[in-house]
Amino acid sequence: MTEERKKDGDGGERREFERRTVFTEMLNLxxxxxxLYGALDExxxxxxxxxxxxxxxxxxxxxxxxxxxxxxxxxxTFALYLFQVATGILLLMYYRPTTAEAYRSxxxxxxxxxxxxxxxxxxxxxxxxxxxxxxxxMMRVFFTAAYRPPRDVTWVNGMLLLVLTFGFGFSGYLxxxxxxxxxxxxxxxxxxxxxxxxxxxxxxxxxxxxxxxxLALTRSFAFHVVILPxxxxxxxxxxxxxxxxxxxxxxx
Amino acid sequence: xxxxxxxxxxxxxxxxxxPHHVLRQVIQFTVLFALLILLSxxxxxxLSPNADPFESPAxxxxxxxxxxxxxxxxxxxKMSFLGPWAPKVFGVLAQGxxxxxxxxxxxxxxxxxxxxxxxxxxxxxGIAMVFFFLVMTLxxxxx
Numbered sequence: 076m077t078e079e080r081k082k083d084g085d086g087g088e089r090r091e092f093e094r095r096t097v098f099t100e101m102l103n104l105x106x107x108x109x110x111l112y113g114a115l116d117e118x119x120x121x122x123x124x125x126x127x128x129x130x131x132x133x134x135x136x137x138x139x140x141x142x143x144x145x146x147x148x149x150x151x152t153f154a155l156y157l158f159q160v161a162t163g164i165l166l167l168m169y170y171r172p173t174t175a176e177a178y179r180s181x182x183x184x185x186x187x188x189x190x191x192x193x194x195x196x197x198x199x200x201x202x203x204x205x206x207x208x209x210x211x212x213m214m215r216v217f218f219t220a221a222y223r224p225p226r227d228v229t230w231v232n233g234m235l236l237l238v239l240t241f242g243f244g245f246s247g248y249l250x251x252x253x254x255x256x257x258x259x260x261x262x263x264x265x266x267x268x269x270x271x272x273x274x275x276x277x278x279x280x281x282x283x284x285x286x287x288x289x290l291a292l293t294r295s296f297a298f299h300v301v302i303l304p305x306x307x308x309x310x311x312x313x314x315x316x317x318x319x320x321x322x323x324x325x326x327x
Numbered sequence: 328x329x330x331x332x333x334x335x336x337x338x339x340x341x342x343x344x345x346p347h348h349v350l351r352q353v354i355q356f357t358v359l360f361a362l363l364i365l366l367s368x369x370x371x372x373x374l375s376p377n378a379d380p381f382e383s384p385a386x387x388x389x390x391x392x393x394x395x396x397x398x399x400x401x402x403x404x405k406m407s408f409l410g411p412w413a414p415k416v417f418g419v420l421a422q423g424x425x426x427x428x429x430x431x432x433x434x435x436x437x438x439x440x441x442x443x444x445x446x447x448x449x450x451x452x453g454i455a456m457v458f459f460f461l462v463m464t465l466x467x468x469x470x
Contacts (some may be wrong), residue, residue, distance in 0.1 A: 128344070129343070129344050129345040130343055130344065130345070131343075131344055132341035132342060132343055132344070133341065133342055133343070133344050133347075133348040134340070134341050135340050135341070135342070147355065150352065150355065151355070151359060154352075154355065154356045154359050154360075155359070157356075158359075158360060158363065174378075178377040178378065181374065182374070185371075185372075185374060192367075192371055192372075193364065193367055193368070195367075195372050196363075196366070196367025196368070196370075196371050196372045197363045197364065197367050198372075199367070199372035200363050200366045200367050200370075200372075201363055203391070204363070206392045210392075214453070214457060217432075217449075217453050218443060218450065218453060219441070219443075220438075220440075220441040220443075220446065220449075222432060222433045222436075223433060223436075223439075223441065224433060226433075227433030227434060230432065230433050231430065231431065231433070234429065234430040241392065241393075244390055244392060244393075245390070245393070248389075248390050251374060252377070252378045253374055253375040253376060253377060253378055254375040254376050254377070254378055254379060254382075254384055255373075255375040255384075256375075256378065257378035257379075257380065258378075258383055258384055258387040259387065259388065259389045259390060261383075261387070262387050262388070262389055262397070263389045263393060263397075266396075266397065266400050269400060269414070269415055269418055269419045270419050270423075271415060271419065271420070274419075286380065287380070288380075324441075325441070327441055327442045327443075
């Protein structure tokens, strides 16, 4: 590792930079154990790839306008999403997606399952806060004009993430099968039919029939738990890769 | 970004992703998680009675972030004196076109300026849209 670094160490900055990291040293420690990096690293040069990713610098601004809370909104949204995934998996352990049992299982989660009320509360608060922070993040990017090329694709991708977030909100709201969720979904799917041409088909597809029933619950569940998380993961990774590749926008 | 670009970015500071940036993120995430626990302790998630398809409550509303769109649709029904086509055109197409315009904003906003004081029109439109969203949400909430 040391010879290799000497070989491509061009310029003082890079060597200075590498002196500041402890990642290489930690990787070497793991290599001593030999399980993760021994045979695997010989074939896939795993260590080198990890080193590149983890030692790649993260830029931050030195100007006052951006180097504050506003620059953290995207990261906070991502954190909230991670919490949603974690608490969502825990809720999934006890939730039963049928019209007869859904409400009872949510009551059970809230009253009987240890810390169920807390997990459900975090999931609910996290969902609402995530919508807030994603809208604020979008506003920050708009008002600082950070969406300009070459970051235009990142903006379009981000709008897709916003739509997915709304999809999470819409599908998740039905799952407790309470009066509020049932009628909110009825009204929400009703307004879908106002869309020209495809509106009625879309409404029928989401409801799985003419009224909100078991199929609507099944489909909401499928979207909320499988389809949307998969899409979200894909486009989140794209979003982050583009940011890592291009860096943050120039200071104003 | 290549390491060679370091000099060109003198306006920036930089730190290694690991451990500096990761540590900073972990601190932020922990504080955020504590905030979520506090919030769900102070205001537990509400749960209305079991769904009853035969008894609709007095005031049916969607979740808060759909309230603005919902209220706009309700308002556009007032345009039906222009003909049966009017509510759909105003309610759905206006919102659809608006959403698509924001979605593909970078492709038609070709102003090279970035500082807010040098792009006043965009800033005014942006503030107007945020204000519109807030007013419609509050209106939907209290109507």
